[in-house]
Every structure is written in structure tokens, then in C-alpha cells.
Amino acid sequence: MRRRSLLAASSAAMLLAACGNGDDEGGENGAAPAIEGDENAPANLVFWAWAENIQQVVDLWNTKNPTQKVQLSGQAASDELVSKFLTAVKAGNAPDVVQAEYQALPTLITNNALADLTSAIDDRTRSAFPEGTWNLTSFGGATYGIPQDVGPMMLFYREDIFTEMGFSVPKTWEEFGVLAKAVRQKDPKKYLTTFSPGDAGWLSGFAQQAGAKWWSNTDDAWTVAVNDEATKRMLSFWGGLVNSGDLLGDPMYTPQWNSQMSDGTIIAWPSAVWGAGVLTGVTPGLKGKWKAAPMPQWSASEQFTGFWGGSSTAVSTSSSQKAQAAKFAKWLNSDPEALAALAKIGLYPAASAGQTAEVLGNPPEIMSAQPDYYTTAAAIAKTARGFDSWGPNTNVTYGAFEDLLPTAVKNKTDFTAVADQVQNTSLEDLKKQGYQVA
Amino acid sequence: MTTATRRRKPAAPYLMAAPAVLLFIAFFLIPIGYAIWLSLHAMRVRGRGFGVRTEVFVGLENYISAIGDSAMYEALVRMLAYGVIMVPVTMGLALSFALMLDVPKVGLKSFSRLAIFLPYAVPGVIASVLWGFTYLPAVSPVTRIFTEAGLPAPDFFGDVSIYFSIANIAIWGSVGFNMVVLYTALRAMPAEVYEAAKIDGASEWQIAWKIKIPLLAPALIMTSVFSLIGMLQVFSEPNTVKSMTNSITPDWVPLMRIYQQGFIENDIYLSAATSVLLALVTVLLSLAALAVFRFRARRSS
Numbered sequence: 110m111r112r113r114s115l116l117a118a119s120s121a122a123m124l125l126a127a128c129g130n131g132d133d134e135g136g137e138n139g140a141a142p143a144i145e146g147d148e149n150a151p152a153n154l155v156f157w158a159w160a161e162n163i164q165q166v167v168d169l170w171n172t173k174n175p176t177q178k179v180q181l182s183g184q185a186a187s188d189e190l191v192s193k194f195l196t197a198v199k200a201g202n203a204p205d206v207v208q209a210e211y212q213a214l215p216t217l218i219t220n221n222a223l224a225d226l227t228s229a230i231d232d233r234t235r236s237a238f239p240e241g242t243w244n245l246t247s248f249g250g251a252t253y254g255i256p257q258d259v260g261p262m263m264l265f266y267r268e269d270i271f272t273e274m275g276f277s278v279p280k281t282w283e284e285f286g287v288l289a290k291a292v293r294q295k296d297p298k299k300y301l302t303t304f305s306p307g308d309a310g311w312l313s314g315f316a317q318q319a320g321a322k323w324w325s326n327t328d329d330a331w332t333v334a335v336n337d338e339a340t341k342r343m344l345s346f347w348g349g350l351v352n353s354g355d356l357l358g359d360p361m362y363t364p365q366w367n368s369q370m371s372d373g374t375i376i377a378w379p380s381a382v383w384g385a386g387v388l389t390g391v392t393p394g395l396k397g398k399w400k401a402a403p404m405p406q407w408s409a410s411e412q413f414t415g416f417w418g419g420s421s422t423a424v425s426t427s428s429s430q431k432a433q434a435a436k437f438a439k440w441l442n443s444d445p446e447a448l449a450a451l452a453k454i455g456l457y458p459a460a461s462a463g464q465t466a467e468v469l470g471n472p473p474e475i476m477s478a479q480p481d482y483y484t485t486a487a488a489i490a491k492t493a494r495g496f497d498s499w500g501p502n503t504n505v506t507y508g509a510f511e512d513l514l515p516t517a518v519k520n521k522t523d524f525t526a527v528a529d530q531v532q533n534t535s536l537e538d539l540k541k542q543g544y545q546v547a
Numbered sequence: 548m549t550t551a552t553r554r555r556k557p558a559a560p561y562l563m564a565a566p567a568v569l570l571f572i573a574f575f576l577i578p579i580g581y582a583i584w585l586s587l588h589a590m591r592v593r594g595r596g597f598g599v600r601t602e603v604f605v606g607l608e609n610y611i612s613a614i615g616d617s618a619m620y621e622a623l624v625r626m627l628a629y630g631v632i633m634v635p636v637t638m639g640l641a642l643s644f645a646l647m648l649d650v651p652k653v654g655l656k657s658f659s660r661l662a663i664f665l666p667y668a669v670p671g672v673i674a675s676v677l678w679g680f681t682y683l684p685a686v687s688p689v690t691r692i693f694t695e696a697g698l699p700a701p702d703f704f705g706d707v708s709i710y711f712s713i714a715n716i717a718i719w720g721s722v723g724f725n726m727v728v729l730y731t732a733l734r735a736m737p738a739e740v741y742e743a744a745k746i747d748g749a750s751e752w753q754i755a756w757k758i759k760i761p762l763l764a765p766a767l768i769m770t771s772v773f774s775l776i777g778m779l780q781v782f783s784e785p786n787t788v789k790s791m792t793n794s795i796t797p798d799w800v801p802l803m804r805i806y807q808q809g810f811i812e813n814d815i816y817l818s819a820a821t822s823v824l825l826a827l828v829t830v831l832l833s834l835a836a837l838a839v840f841r842f843r844a845r846r847s848s
Contacts, residue, residue, distance in 0.1 A: 192810045216813060219592065219600050249597055306793060329595030363791040365683035374685070501597060508797065508811040515793035538812070542600070543592035 144229040144431045151176040152433035158208035159186040162454040169450055177433055198222040198427050205428035210420045211245045212503040219501045223253045224424040229435040237443040237460045246421045254421030255438045256459035260381030261493040262314045262414045267376040268400040268478055278402045285405040289355040302377045303357035304347050306514035309507035317415030317495050319343040324500035330545040333535050336528035348524030358518035367391045381417040382486045385473040386455040397477040403489050412492045502538050509534040586820035609820035618798045626800045630778035632714040637774050641725030646755050649733045664723035675787035678716045704794040716784045725770045732766035768840040779829050801825055
């Protein structure tokens with residue numbers, strides 16, 4: 110009935126839609142309790158995202174799907190987007206599709222703002238991503254977002270300065286610490302790197318690498334372990350180096366940091382795969398002078414890294430075009446052409462097919478010293494491990510870290526004490542909100 | 548019949564006032580009412596595991612947590628430290644500039660007036676980024692001048708100096724505005740008063756102290772209250788400089804604490820309660836300041 114009335118309403122549009130979607134999967138919407146409707150029906154979707162130049166990918170969709178228009182609305186990232194999106198859902202004018210960072214998903218889900226996409230994810234879509242990536246968007250057996258990009262962490266370093274000073278790339282954190290001191294001794298103007306205390310996302314990447322499990326949910330009750338052994342080991346390592354003056358403790362992304370990264374005051378940067386794009390912007394004069402290596406390890410015998418950043422595409426509960434929205438989200442993150450376009454605008458796609466050298470092409474110009482940059486990155490990406498789960502109040506945990514850690518750096522106090530304080534804040538907040546806490 | 552005609556009032560005044568009243572209701576009363584409504588509610592989780600958050604009525608619970616929030620008191624203390632620098636310096640500079648411009652036979656008046664006023668036109672966030680450059684040692688021209696001269700460079704982000712650094716941005720931006728208000732008030736004063744004073748043999752200094760400043764009292768009161776309110780609302784300067792230093796926490800001043808509650812911790816309910824409390828403090832403080840000023844003005848006259 111529904112379909113016929115739609116046909117009657119705009120048969121021409123339907124025909125066009127059918128042509129435009131020739132290369133997409135056919136309308137495979139079987140018994141779908143959560144996502145209802147015809148995913149090929151005409152639609153006008155509103156998409157909130159912050160990724161730079163993502164309009165190019167949206168344009169590609171719009172040319173191929175003339176009856177299912179997507180209108181992009183550029184938004185600010187992280188906490189600001191979360192608050193804005195939640196408010197919009199409450200006000201009933203939320204977008205259909207939203208770019209959501211992985212750690213923001215639990216907050217959005219518990220606010221009942223995201224549609225359960227489980228039934229819309231067919232086998233083809235599922236197999237397009239490494240199974241571990243689905244953990245980032247699945248909670249309690251249901252999937253709420255299509256993974257978009259991931260940020261496996263790696264170590265960027267100034268190859269020219271390392272060679273000149275006779276340093277080799279540290280393989281373990283222990284070597285990293287020794288090197289930090291050596292840099293100071295050899296040239297008091299230089300620092301190996303800076304520990305930026307106000308970036309909780311960066312910090313959680315280090316924690317993941319160390320094997321921390323900040324949140325877990327068993328028998329429907331939450332366990333919070335922000336001060337677990339792995340996190341404390343990691344924090345005490347950085348605290349020792351920063352408080353002794355072997356490393357800087359200044360925030361990154363400041364005009365000062367830009368200048369120090371350019372003039373060789375800072376000679377290494379633990380970052381994520383997208384860091385090459387940042388380096389291009391910050392140190393334009395250093396083309397071919399940066400190289401990337403795997404992150405230093407806690408034990409020489411293992412090989413792990415963590416994730417910094419990364420986001421997914423999700424559908425809002427208030428959307429009246431959920432099926433079409435889900436179709437767009439799937440296309441955006443798994444269609445070969447879309448993946449190539451995402452890679453071109455600097456996102457490191459979460460889909461396996463998006464991480465091959467063919468899609469990613471030549472290394473970014475800044476990394477021209479390393480022709481196999483993307484092959485290296487893909488190998489590093491395979492060693493990445495995330496938390497088992499993000500907490501339902503990750504924003505509070507992040508906020509507490511960003512509140513306390515800069516003060517610890519300023520006052521040269523124990524970093525591990527911060528972990529204990531953050532643990533208390535996180536737990537208290539969970540209890541206050543009414544969550545079951547183990 | 549007679550009562551009906553007597554009751555009929557002309558509609559014009561109501562019609563003319565209607566747009567203003569509607570705007571007042573839409574952009575003033577409704578948001579305040581909504582904020583109060585929000586402050587009496589909270590999101591609570593129902594069900595196990597992830598559960599679902601639902602909005603529930605919690606009475607004064609948010610107010611109790613807002614009043615018991617130690618971070619807020621620390622923020623208030625920092626705000627006061629900032630205000631102790633910002634308010635008197637702004638007012639002192641604005642008054643001095645206004646009086647100087649008002650002295651006859653001072654050249655380049657319109658140029659100076661514009662130059663002093665110009666920073667007011669620069670948005671707070673941009674001014675903060677601008678000053679941030681000057682404060683960061685590796686890129687600061689000030690630090691460079693000091694080191695080139697072989698002197699120890701000042702630390703703009705020290706425990707004490709940070710208050711001066713932040714106050715400086717606000718002072719730089721607001722002196723011009725206050726100066727224009729005071730200067731305009733000065734220009735509006737009758738010239739005969741000055742002529743009479745000159746005939747009596749008063750110097751420019753005496754005219755300024757004995758005549759101009761007392762006559763400026765109403766304008767000074769108004770600008771002082773504005774500065775006080777500006778102190779209570781300080782946000783964009785520290786919030787922008789925050790990303791450049793470890794010396795400014797996300798809850799550095801009251802409005803930043805409210806922002807943190809609302810947009811980082813996603814608790815707009817608690818944030819609304821704290822806002823209502825801060826608004827009350829603002830109103831009370833403004834009224835108190837006005838009362839003090841009025842009392843003193845009346846006594847001196």
C-alpha cells in the first residue's frame with residue numbers, strides 16, 4: 110500500500126532513484142523492527158558533520174542519488190556537537206544523520222537520541238569492517254553507528270634531526286624516557302616532545318595501548334577503572350618525565366606549539382594516523398622531514414597501539430526517514446568511491462577496503478620521506494586495541510582529566526593521584542545519574 | 548452605555564507597546580522561566596545497563612548541589628581577584644582619558660579618541676587570541692625584547708600574573724567604551740560652569756577635581772555598574788586563553804563552571820540552577836552597588 114501510494118505520487122522520481130542506485134545493494138530491508146520504511150524512497154536528509162571538506166563526499170552522493178538529497182550542515186566537533194544534537198533531538202528538529210565520535214555514542218544512546226541500526230546492517234556491510242571496529246559502535250548487542258574513521262596512534266619524529274643527533278627511534282617507552290633525557294643533554298634548546306595534559310582523548314589512547322579497560326558492563330552493572338594498574342603505570346611514566354623537566358608539559362595546538370614543531374624545539378609527536386594532515390598545516394616548511402614509526406611499547410615483546418579520535422555515522426531517533434538515512438550512512442563509510450573520497454579529504458577510513466594503498470594513494474606530501482607511509486599505517490592499525498566499552502558518562506571522565514591534569518603539570522604533583530580523583534568523580538556521577546554500579 | 552464609553556480606552560498605546568512587550572516576553576521572560584523549569588528537573592537513568600535517561604522532577608536538588616559545589620567558590624574567588632584588578636583600572640584609565648581629552652587645546656583629539664575606542668570593536672575572543680600570542684614565551688615579542696636585552700622575561704601565566712594577564716585583555720577592550728560614555732557626559736556639561744571657575748582663577752586640575760568629577764557622578768556610577776557586571780560575566784578571555792596554558796582550568800571563573808556543567812558534563816539542569824543563582828547574585832550585587840553609589844552621591848551633594 111505504502112509503496113503503491115508513493116509510486117503514484119512520484120513514479121518518475123522512483124524511476125530515477127532506481128537508476129541512480131544501480132550499483133548499491135538492492136532494497137534489502139527484510140524483517141526490520143527498528144528501521145522501518147523503504148530505504149530507496151525519496152528523501153531529504155539533513156547531515157550534521159564536522160570533518161573538513163566532507164561536502165565533497167556529500168556532493169558525490171547527491172550526484173548519484175538525485176531523489177535522496179543530503180544537505181550537509183557543518184557543526185563544531187566533540188562536546189559542543191553532543192550538547193547541540195541532544196538539544197535538537199529534544200526540540201524535535203534534529204538532523205537525520207550525525208557524525209558522532211566513538212566516545213560520545215554512549216551519551217547519545219542513553220539519551221535515546223540514536224536509532225538502533227542493527228537490523229539495517231546486512232552481511233555485506235558487516236564484513237566491510239574489521240570486527241574490532243564494530244565494538245566501537247555496538248553496545249549491549251545493538252549497533253548504533255557505522256564506523257567512519259579510526260585514529261590508530263603512531264609516533265611521528267623529525268628524521269633529519271634524529272639522524273643529525275645520532276638518535277634511533279625508541280622501540281619501548283623505557284627507551285623513549287632515556288632518549289628524552291639524552292635530547293636535553295645534547296641540546297638544551299630541544300625537547301623530545303611535549304605532554305599535553307588537557308587532551309583526554311589523547312590520554313585515553315595511551316591508556317588503551319597500556320591495556321587499560323576504563324569501563325566494562327557485566328550483568329547490566331558498570332565497572333569503572335580509570336585508575337587501573339595500566340593507566341597508573343602510563344601516567345606515572347609521563348609524570349616522571351614532565352616533572353623532571355625532560356619533557357615539556359605545555360598544551361599542543363597553540364601558536365607556541367606550532368612554532369616549536371616548526372623550528373625543531375620539539376622533535377617527536379605521538380599522534381594518530383591523521384597527524385600527517387596536522388603536520389602539513391602546522392609545519393608546511395618541513396616536507397619530507399617527518400617520518401612515522403609504531404608507538405613505543407611497554408614491553409619489547411608485544412606490539413600494541415591505542416586509538417586517538419575517530420568517528421562514526423549515526424541516525425537520530427527523531428528522523429522520519431531512518432531507512433534512507435541508514436542507507437546513506439552505510440554508503441558513506443563502505444562504498445569504494447565514498448571511501449576514496451573520504452581518504453582524499455584526510456580521514457583514515459574505518460573500513461578495511463579504505464585502508465589499502467590503492468584507495469589512500471601516495472603518502473601525504475609532508476611524509477614524502479616515507480613512501481610506504483600508508484602501508485606502515487595499515488600495519489600499525491592492525492595492532493590497535495580500544496577499550497572494551499566507552500562509559501555512559503565518558504564526557505564527565507574526560508572533563509575531570511582535562512580539569513585536573515593541567516594543574517598537576519603546573520604544580521608538578523603526582524599524575525597517578527589525578528587518576529584516583531577522576532575515578533571518584535566518574536563513579537559518583539554514574540551513581541548520581543542512577544546507573545547500576547558494580 | 549455610559550460605563551462602556553468610559554471604559555473604552557484608546558488602543559494606540561497598547562499597539563505601539565506590543566512589539567516591545569512581545570519581544571520582552573519571547574526573549575526575556577520565557578527563557579528565564581524555562582531556565583527555572585530546567586533547574587528543577589534532572590536526567591535520571593531508568594533500567595539496567597545502558598538504560599534510558601528520562602527527565603524527572605527533582606525539586607531543589609540541583610540548587611543544593613550548586614550551592615555545595617566547591618569548584619564554584621574557587622571560581623568566585625578567582626573572579627574577584629580578577630575584578631579587583633579589572634574594575635578599578637578600567638574605570639581609572641577611562642576617567643583619565645576622558646578628562647585629558649576634555650582639556651582645551653589638546654591636539655589630535657578625534658584621532659586619540661578613536662585610537663582608545665578601537666579595541667572595543669575587537670571581539671573578545673579575537674582579542675584573547677591576539678594577546679595569547681604575546682603571552683606565549685616561544686612566540687611572544689615581549690619575551691623576545693626582554694631576552695635580547697639580557698633581562699629575565701616575565702611569566703604571563705604565573706600563579707599571580709595570570710590574573711593580570713586576563714584582566715589586561717578585558718581592560719584593553721573596555722576602557723575605550725567607558726571613556727566615550729564619560730567623555731560624552733563631560734561634553735554635555737554647560738560651558739558657563741567652567742568659565743565661571745576660570746574667572747575665579749581655577750586651574751585645569753582644580754576644574755577636573757572639584758567640578759568635572761563630581762558632575763560626572765551619574766555617568767561614573769553607570770559605567771562602574773557595567774564594569775561590575777562585566778566582571779561577573781567574564782568568560783571569553785579566560786576560556787580562549789585556556790587552550791594555551793595549564794594555568795587556567797575549565798572551571799576558572801563562574802561562567803566557565805556553568806559552561807562546563809552544561810556543555811562538557813551535559814547536565815543542563817544543574818547548569819540552569821547555577822545560572823539562576825549567579826543571576827540572583829548579579830542582581831543583588833548591582834542593586835547593592837547602586838545603593839552605595841547613590842548614598843555617597845547624595846551625601847556629597
